[in-house]
Amino acid sequence: MRHLHSPIAVVLMLGGLYVGQSIIGGVTFSALPSVLRDRGVSLDQIGLTYLAVLPWVLKFLWAPAIERYRLPPVGPNRSRSIVFIGGMISALGLVLLGMIGPTSFVPLLGILMLIAFAASTVDIACDAEAVESLSERHCGWVNAAQVGGAYLGAAIGSGLYLILVARFNWTWATISMAVMLVLLGLPFLRSPAVDSADKRVHRPSLRDALGRIEMRKGLVLAALYAFTQKWGLSMLGPFLIDSGLDLTSLGILNGLGGLIAGFACALLGGALVRAWGTRSIMLLALVLQALALCGLALAARSGGVPQSILLVLALASSSGILALGFVALYAQFMSLSDPRQAGVDFTLLQCMDALVSMAGGVGAGWISQHYGYGVFFGLNGALALAAVIPVALLSGRSAEARSRHENAPAGELASHVP
Template identity: 20%
Template structure:
């Protein structure tokens, strides 16, 4: 009995370390996203870019959708010294810091093309960081820890999103300088890199890279890249041949070019991998699609978050340009009430994940996500000031504080609170589901494949969202976001038994 009591704390401390690292890496994963999304949209809105252009610039997030294509290289190759997964995480964090520093030195109004190119590099590094962190978390946590791990991931992720997508707006207004904001974010990414280097525990020895010929992996990836480029070029030439103008002022024509080129790039790029051996990609895809119900699960992953992603794709331009709130007002609302509701949502989500069937949580939290979109619809219909102002008292909860009592728009607070609360709960269930679908040998590629398809909504609805909001207004836009989210709930109901099975069976890969 005495020996057991002595050993218990030593078993508990490694678990606490693992869970803290999961929280830290969730923060690291969420930090860059707004810097190529909401925060960047705010910067470009201040610079005077139009709504349609902002919609098309959401395609900067394409790397998040294509990340499963290079995830096999993460599975196949480990960097020296730090062991499996950890070396990639530290390298990506320091590379992100450098790329954000470069981004801060550019002017989007004077050189939008170069600015967008560097933003794409940031998105590529961020997407790659997501790949490694997701795989590391999947390998590190025991099946019984995945619900809590998912909740901590969401908490860290949403804290970072509130910082980079909310507090940065306050800084930008106070400092009158978005470049300075991005320099601060670059420094923070470097600090997180140092913490990750010191704190991350190594993975158990059983987690090893798949065995394959290194040169064939590199050549396979290069062939894939060439196939993607060739597909995009051929689609562009074909559309020009049929008489369409890529520089047309018609927003629908531009949308056709974007969607057709992306589709052709994917088809030809994946087709090339059948002729040129890219063994880790092919083996990992065979491993996933060999699982019973793989196609149906993939459909669920695509559809589950699409309604939420649609509503959020232009939320920053909506609040700044559509509702005419100031950057500081939006940032302050996100920093205080938004952040508090994020914490509450993640905690409540984790509590229910420990007690409910996963299918029940996925369905219930998905319904709440769609309902939260109606908060923005109500704001668009009623307008700023419709619910008056609410004086938020001063408080200090260490992680979030308000120095003095501050009046805020009541309807804005309601919409942001509902969105953050629902988003925290829905993502916690979603992360637990994705972790259960990943095999151990190919966890990076499996998770990257699933999470990449989950970003289809966030990335590809952007151009359509910009055109729709510009043509029909914000009220129609947010109502459409609810409609497009309903098929995901139907899929979750249809697959409820299979969803529950992921908590009991861990695929060997």
């Protein structure tokens, strides 16, 4: 017997997991460096905390093994056991982190790496469950939960966490994040597992993923889209500081402003993807991002632009347009993922996005340093426009992929909602 979940139930269950994962990211990559610096930890040691991003970049290496465990030959999938084990490791890791304190740096870094490994493994099962449990016409909503959950979780992990540290102490603030992580995972853990009516005969593997032409096109699309949407924003913070914005205002912009704009545009993106499809929304986001970057370029070259205009451009490009575009991109990832090994395919596409995004900072800093912000933003705006045609060609879903998703037997698709 197969359990069918309504689209709303799937989005809410998975949304809790995505918020929880982003809380971990907010604590690790945003709040923790500030706390460590406040406690006198050196900048070179603080920089080492970013090693915790490596499991998120490399998780495609163990995704096939996780997916083979998750999908036994017969019976319900094992997504919930993966989420339970990974979630408990993450929560207990946060409790341990709270107990050892922020100045024991080597143990702290080791725990962060363990938490990142557990959370990234949970993400494999979570994304696979999304592909299995929703039909293509509903996938925009779960992608809105992914992107919107990322903004909400980051606000909790980087904003609320710092407030709790300042108001109470490191230990209770960190333990409270662990408790929140457990509570957010309960709806998914209490839901029935997807059961297969037929025997599963496919063996998930990277070779299978890379052997399909639509997946190879998807990897190029992921790299191109991350490059054109994210690299132009890497120098946005320094530009605003150099334009006279103080740290407090920048913090409000990134925190409250980013949360509101990002969450709202993620929800809007979910609705637009369902109405117009992924390709149209990705192209719309590229054009809007190009216009915003060109506006920043003009502001950088002319100088004397009112801060209100700079803030609108910054908020639109870094939160609103970015969220809108990535809801569509992740929906495209779902449509490219084979339901027989969704955890492998979706993870591979995400890792390409993460790798390209991580690589962008060095080149961005060099161009801005030697040629100025105006040239940097203008160049990225031109590249975003130039990417419109390649993205349009790459985002067309192949007939092979459509046929597999539409005609696969019930046991392969598990519980696609009609």
